Amino acid sequence: MEVWHYWVIVALVFVIVEMFTSGFAVMCISIGCIFGAVASALDWELKWQLLVFAIGTALAFMTVRPLVYKFFYKKGQEVKTNVEALVGRKAIVLERIEGELHPGRVKVDGDDWKAVSTDTEPIEVGAAVEITAINSIIVTVKKL
Numbered sequence: 001m002e003v004w005h006y007w008v009i010v011a012l013v014f015v016i017v018e019m020f021t022s023g024f025a026v027m028c029i030s031i032g033c034i035f036g037a038v039a040s041a042l043d044w045e046l047k048w049q050l051l052v053f054a055i056g057t058a059l060a061f062m063t064v065r066p067l068v069y070k071f072f073y074k075k076g077q078e079v080k081t082n083v084e085a086l087v088g089r090k091a092i093v094l095e096r097i098e099g100e101l102h103p104g105r106v107k108v109d110g111d112d113w114k115a116v117s118t119d120t121e122p123i124e125v126g127a128a129v130e131i132t133a134i135n136s137i138i139v140t141v142k143k144l
Helices: 003-019 025-041 046-072 082-086
Strands: 090-095 104-108 111-117 128-135 138-143
Touching (some): 003 025, 003 046, 090 111, 090 138, 104 128
Antiparallel strands (some): 090 128
């Protein structure tokens, strides 16, 4: 067996190890092993193979890894859950809402919420509203 075969076997082992880890660091080392295998296939001495391996690994860390993080770990597209998901949703008024001082009730997705409005004019029963904010267990709505 030639030396470049060992480089490829080590690279494959690192690929398998990467499947059980996160962070794409082990895959960068595997890419470096491929660089070392190419250097070995060109019949370069071991010291040059190790140097090419180190350079290949460093290049993978500096180029491939940031690209993978950018692609897989996108920020800013966080999924809102629980109460935060209610903001912007439509609801139906169950009890008349008269501003902030006289709360009423709204129904959204089958749930009944205490609701206030920042508008001074009342919102009648059955009207469609949009939830604009949530303060503890009280939603703030505006008429559509």
